Amino acid sequence: MRSQLPLFPDSASTLSPHVDALFLAWSVVSAFFTLLIAVLILYFMVRYRRRGADDVGEVERPMLWLEIAWTAIPLGIVMAMFVWGTLVFFQLYRPPADAVEYYSVGKQWMWKFQHPDGHREINALHIPAGRAIRLKLTAEDVIHSFYVPAFRLKQDALPGRYTQVWFKATKPGIYHLFCAEYCGAEHSRMIGWIVVMEPRDYEAWLAGGPAGKTMVASGAELFEQLACQTCHRAAPNRPARGPRLEGLYGTQVKLANGGTVTADDDYIRESILNPTAKITAGWDPIMPTFQGQVSEEQLLQLLSYIKSLHADNGGSEAAGGQTAKKTP
């Protein structure tokens, strides 16, 4: 049902109208100034056309007021637009506290998604309308960019780092998902669909798929498999050999070199892949690297698990306790 000559994109998120308002206001301002200049040029062109071969122009007196006006008025307009645009931008990048976390890994040339309940998809993401969703992004190889025009939203997915984006879809439907950062041969095929469903359709859709483990449960399993607990947890017969992970997330960690670092997603990721980069004060640098042993998706699962560990209990919480104190 897409028109042959669309002139304006679909609008399907709570923030789209804000971006559109900004765009339309700017379009009016741009059209006004372009027409103003065009009309003035055309008028002067005719009014002051050269009549004799030796004619010369008159020299006007300096008009200081005019020069001040055409400096001050554009300055006022751009500053107003700056404030407006920045307010919209802050909304676009400040997820609400109740946003549910989804995960995405970009790789040449596909988008992999994981729902909080463990459902996985490739090049399609089903989401419920009316719920705030926070998407944590990373990339396996090169830089990609998660772009949904109908949500007026874009965020680069960077290798080796986490970025995030949030949205609340308003209208059930199927919307384009593009990779917006050039990523190699099949860049233009790294596309897919965002399928926005009524919440109960979404629940039905989830129930219809193969039952997966939640992100936290998968993380807990992986934690055991990789034997993380042999060092990071004390056993009755021996003390722990590595720092305690319970309650770690979001806290300030003192480092052996005297500095401190916030235990956020990027720090935990780095500590798994490159443990000697930042050694916690009071511990020996004995941890081996897990580079090459865990995939980006597994890292996200481990991260979910570690985030779910609270200071007051030794084991895992049942289901995704989203206690993020900090948004990276």
Place this chain on the structure above:
Amino acid sequence: MNTTVDTAEPVVPSPETGSEPRNYLNAAYGLRSWLLTRDHKRIAILYLISVTAFFALGSFFALLIRLELLTPEGDLVSPDTYNRLFTMHGIVMVFFFLIPGIPAVLGNFLVPLMIGAKDLAFPRINLASWYIYCLGGLFTLWSIVHGGVDTGWTFYTPFSTHYSNTYVISAALGIFITGFSSIFTGLNFIVTIHRMRAPGMTWFRLPLFIWSHYATSLIIVLGTPVIAITILLVAAEKLLHLGIFDPALGGDPVLFQHLFWFYSHPAVYIMILPSMGVISELVAAFARKPVFGYKVVAFASIGIAVLGFLVWGHHMFVAGESVYVATVFSVLSMLVAIPSAVKVFNWTFTLYQGSISLQTPMLYALGFIGLFTLGGLTGVMLATLGLDVHVHDTYFIVAHFHYIMVGGTIMGYLGGLHYWWPKISGKLYPAFLSRLSALLVFVGFNLTFFPQFILGYLGMPRRYWSYPPEFQVLNVLSTAGASILGVGYLLPLCYFIWSMRYGKNSGDNPWGAVGLEWDTSSPPPTENFLTTPVVTHGPYEYNPKEVHDRTSQPEARVG
């Protein structure tokens, strides 16, 4: 360098009546006399030929891109070929046409003439800059012939350092080498403008073309080393596996973007400032009056050059940059629009009470004002954070920077060539065809790139080989416009070449323009002026009574 005591060497005018007076073109003949010349005018011609060749190559790539995009399915070339096409289009156009274009051709020819000097300060370095440019060009051509590069002209890491199997290093080295030719030219202009002005040519009697070339030279000299360092770092990572940009080696991919844009954003001003200088000259000459608010326009060039260094971060609004950093870059990017806006208003009001003649160069100049206005306004739109998120890396950006770089720079370049062609060649070109070319370029350009603004807001990402079918109609319009634009570019090429042999002699000053470059013969003699000119008034004094008023108290200056 003391310009006041230099009078020209004795000149012996040709005794035989009917034979041409001696000029830089007939001073010597043969390939050797061109390849070993130290005359800035001849070096400008060498540059003219080589940048035209690169422009033709870049346009050929553009043609293939537009043909591929006629249909939603990628069906003309393979995706690998398409990626090489847009990459080579960008590299060739940006580094081998747009950056050197106006400074190395028109600047080289005119800077000494406009300030009343015999040559640039360092003629040998000037010739060396052309050879370095050609050497850099050869490296890049070598990579094209061997299969090209597919990273995009932006060379983003870690794609360029780790994932691309194409000739990244040789193409990047071509850019590295060419950078030195820019630096040589910039250095030469700065020293020449400081030291070699004719007696009486004070700073505020300099034509605005000189001011804008001075500002451009500052950017070139300060900015180009940064891209050189960045390219070396990319090479070091690719060849020696040092972890600088690749996260797998412990590097930071976004660091590359900061370094790259620290040069490449100011580079946009390297492209547009000289063009603004050309437009100031054209508007004054064809309205026959001084540019409105001369000092403001002059300082606006310097303002753009300085602010231009502080806005690079607006290329990373969606690359994980902190929201506060983004805010700072947003406000600075908007501020840089103000001097540009002021210039547009000043040019427009220069027409007020002028004596306006719509000859070809003026048509290009007015076209520039229109296209640059729209390009500039969409640039401020992009600096608006909440809006950039949506249109970043879409065809909106593509349209915007083509309005600036093609609508701005090429309109200025062609307008300047048409204006100074009689000065360069001593010949006239056909009036009707040249006006037609200005019209075709303007119409073709808008038809090519305006639909891309709409495509961008609809969400079509850039660098897509295939695209969803609903974007087709706008792409077809764009390709249709590009074919008109192509005809508009071919026309001047044909009639300029034609005019060299068959064109009527132009006389020394066919436009009745003022300015030192028109005070000497066309084409000028090798030493530019037979006697060193003494300047007694500002650059655009057409009105005789005004000239009289001001010359009553001459400003003396000893260089």
